[in-house]
Amino acid sequence: MAKAFFIDTTLCTACRACQVACKQWHDLPAEETQNLGTHQNPPDLSDKTYKLVRMNERVIDGQLRWLFFPEQCRHCIEAPCLEALGDPAAIYRDPDTGAILYTRQTAQYDADAIIESCPYNIPRKGADGSVYKCDMCNDRVHNGLLPACVQACPTGAMNFGERDAMLEMANQRLAVVKAKYPQAMLLDPEYVSVIYLAAFPPENYHEFAIASRTPVGVTRHMALRKMVRPFAAALSRLG
């Protein structure tokens, strides 16, 4: 049975333990950053930053909200990156956990194309040409541990477990949260293994919080099925 995350943004305090715990477990170096007039840092995901708490100040219905969005790879159930690339040596799914995993073989491909294939704009190119992103702490999960980010989370914003259990938890929390935030919703729960609960419309959190719908009303899911095939055929290994 595949695993899933449930990320309840209404409980996130942006302590950013997840961000550091991810680096700690993966032995990732720090980035040299500057204060750009926001507490959020680094500004974006990178080959050294797989997890990033995005922070946005919004006035919604006349009330100030400080919205936190712990962003990471969604480990899509039908992952466009994987399907598009069609090379399990570079991108594959761990059938036990559902983790979408990238290998060094991604360096053999056009990184920008892999990044562009992601509806959530997650993967990033490293200096070695490989493409990097969250690996679900697949090693930990196989050993009965929680992903580092989930374990570090103090408030229960980050959760991890069997997909059914996470969906159930997500729906329960949604019902509770709706009483206070009527616009609350789960973000793309059918398509991803990282299910977010947002109190407000997703665009308030991040441009890529959800995979948007196409203008003709075709869902992303359907669009993917249509698009993936030609893409897979076209995307090829670099020389």
Place this chain on the structure above:
Amino acid sequence: MDVSRRKFIQISGATAAGVAVSHLGFDLRPVKAHAQMLKTQYAKETTTICCYCGVGCGAIVHTSRRGDGRVINIEGDPEHVINRGALCSKGSALKQLTENTNRLTEPMYRAPGASEWRQVSWDWAIDQIARRVKETRDAAFEVKNDKGQTVNRTTAIASVGSAAMDNEECWLYQALLRAMGLVYVEHQARI
């Protein structure tokens, strides 16, 4: 789907055309096997309490049993009843506090007017410090105050610190300072 996200079809289609090489059939087993072995597998495990704020979260320290015997990993202790495995950003960075090339690892000395540090031995440093204490204390010891009351103290030496020490160390330190006759004894709790 976001427009810019969908552009990839055109772009990648155009750039990648004509170099199609399939890589199916690559043996994935070594990659997977490696991914499933924990870096902490053979490490020594000890528990600690986080050294930052006053919540007192428990953490597990994984120390290598081989080579340099240094820390491999520090993460929240799931059996600690306060934090249940959670830590904040600082607690999650405990390994980098410990394994940090900026740390002081040798006693250092700066002479009056000098513009550089110089590395010294522990024995020399402790001996010299004790001698400074004795010289200053003996020269400025007050048996009686202005009113003629017995005070047995020196106000020529002061100490600040430290809430960063263990209870046992704090207790020893205050005992020693009081035996030295210090009354200027303060630390973080005052600020």
Place this chain on the structure above:
Amino acid sequence: MTNHWIDLKNADVILIMGSNAAENHPISFKWVTEAQKNGATLINVDPRFTRTSSKADIYTSLRSGTDIAFLGGMIKYILDNQLYHEEYMLNYTNAAFIVGQGFGFKDGLFTGYDDKKRSYDNAKWAFELDDKGVPKKDSTLKNPRCVFNLLKAHYERYTPKLVSTVTGTPEDKLIEIYKTYGATGKPGKAATIMYAMGWTQHTVGVQNIRSMCMIQLLLGNMGVAGGGVNALRGESNVQGSTDQALLFHLLPGYLPMPSASIGSLAAYNEKFTPKSNDPRSANWWQNRPKYTVSLLKSFFGDKATADNDFGYGWLPKIDDGKPYSWLDIFDAMYAGKIRGFFAWGQNPACSGANSNKTRQAMAKLDWMVNVNLFDNETGSFWRGPGMNPADVKTEVFMLPACVSVEKEGSITNSGRWMQWRYEGPKPLGNSRPDGDIILELGLKLKELYAEGGTFPDAILNLKWDYMSGHRYDPHKVAKEINGYWLQDKTIGDVTYKAGTLVPSFALLQADGSTSAGNWLYTASYTEKGNMSARRGQEDAPNNIGLYPEFAWCWPVNRRIIYNRASCDPKGQPYNPDRWVVKWDAAAKKWTGDVPDGGWPPLQNPDGSPNEAGRYAFIMTKEGHGQIYGPGLKDGPFPEHYEPLECPIEKNLVNGQRMNPVAPVYGSDADAHLTCDPRFPYVGTTYRVSEHWQTGLMTRPQPWLMELQPQMFVEMSEELAKMRGIKNGERVLVSSARGEVQCTAMVTKRFKPFKIGGAVIHEVGIPWHFGWRWPESGAEESANLLTPSTGDPNTRIPESKAFMVNVTKL
């Protein structure tokens, strides 16, 4: 904390004011969130909208330095609307006590003020005593001189309108918060307060906290699950280091430091052992002589005997009434009166108020010892900004301490839990545990003084046998702190053998037959083992998260102090679902948490008084929670005063602009300016989640620097527009004492205040930076701006409210 971290989950209302728990005590939010999931309301009051505010059900802002006005308004609201818990108030607090005729209050001054000395004679504020010497009470609360009526009269002025004009908080928000919080006065409801330096770092710091204590007593929120007054302590062992008394005015276990006028142990005991003539007051401090003698036995071992006053004469004495606090140390050092200085595990060049004065003061020293993990702004002060090394004659010894995971020992968290930790890796390089360094220094001093010197007795007689195999042994010290039987002793039908560990402080003796380095920790390390190392996962029968066999907490593993006040006078819990203790009449004992004394309840089941019962607040002389507090330096009731530096000419509440007894220092480095157009904005300091204190243990870490790389100043969009400042640009923040470059963070989370009809802007800066790290040297300490003044009781500096300017670079 009177309660503890997990207990936050039991609250119906949580007020976070004077702290920013989500950022600075992030794991507290595990339990705050749990409470909210259980239906609790989270209220947050802060000048700035923080990560804590983002999770609050009710948020409002107030101008820094106006908390007493805010809370005084709450007291008035509780009284006007009769929201108080009457039975609790009458039985457990001094609300019914009659105050003597000496007390009065006029134009912002209490009676007994001496304007030359800038101090009060607080004897004027004493209770009226009956012929037995017990305070008179009027349980009908009709006597106009009873505390309850004086309280009403005092806070009559604190109307929502006045409070709003002082604090800048909208009136409707005040009422909403007062109503929500006040609703917990209902029996069975609990509200808790989480505060930290946002309340202490003021010239009215103690009275900020007193205001809240009074509210908690009025509402019956002390001693209950989900209640209490909870200081969120900022360092992992600042509770322990306070308990062990690294402070000028204390000896371990909150025993007062002896002063010059107290020439003998007998005189010390006479002066500091309170006497209550009320037989129902436990007056726990009557045991003080047992703790003092046991401490002296731990200090001096066999050398301490009844004949030599147990070595009392070897202790240094402070001059009566003279403070030797942090601010006083650096004032004396700046005046050139201090020759030698230890900065041990602390970074005063960045941590104290008015850092420029501190740094200049250090240059006047002959020698300094700096013990730390990293080189810092203190050890390297001689090469810091504005210093010419050749001109600085101070010798500096810098000693490398090891990190906590490289040694063994205990620390005490904010909830008073003493927890043991173990050695993982060995100390890096030639770094050493602080314990080894302290012991070595002590041994060397003993060696030198064995050859002669001034007053060698104290040093030579100090018991110093805490090594095992030439290394510091924390277990030996932990046992000494707990205390030993020094002679065989039979008490009741139990004989305790000499050399065994004392199981409880109730057994400590004043005759020299016991030792105890800190009576509060007696029971922490006994013949049953090291209690602080326990890992028991079981909760107590009341199932409120006490986990009594996980670690150990002082006193005697009592997890919620004053817990008998959670019950009615018959010993039955006000909240049967979240009970802390309850009286089992059949078994004649309390069950649940360790009760604060085993005496029966004040009343029998039929409501008749039980003379064997003792009042709930055992640490006060009268046994009652102090709504009226006659022991402080600045008044028995909190009163609003403006900070030393403030944006308005006149206190809108009374005729005194600032706390009339707050200390003000007069050196040329102590400039302060109030209502000066050069410094028009309120400034405040705070911390962020990703750094810690002066940043010395976080700035050398790339992972944390990535998250918060630079000094910043947060300001409103309105102020930024007015000053033409763009988000993300570097600006200069200055005060009468110094200036710091900061990156502007222009945010909706700061809003201008309307104060007395004027628009007042406030800005905020973190105090985590310093020139040594990052190595660019461009990020400096917020304490270059803060003033050296502070609270008259604690002398904690006023780092939370002062005046600044912000200019484009």
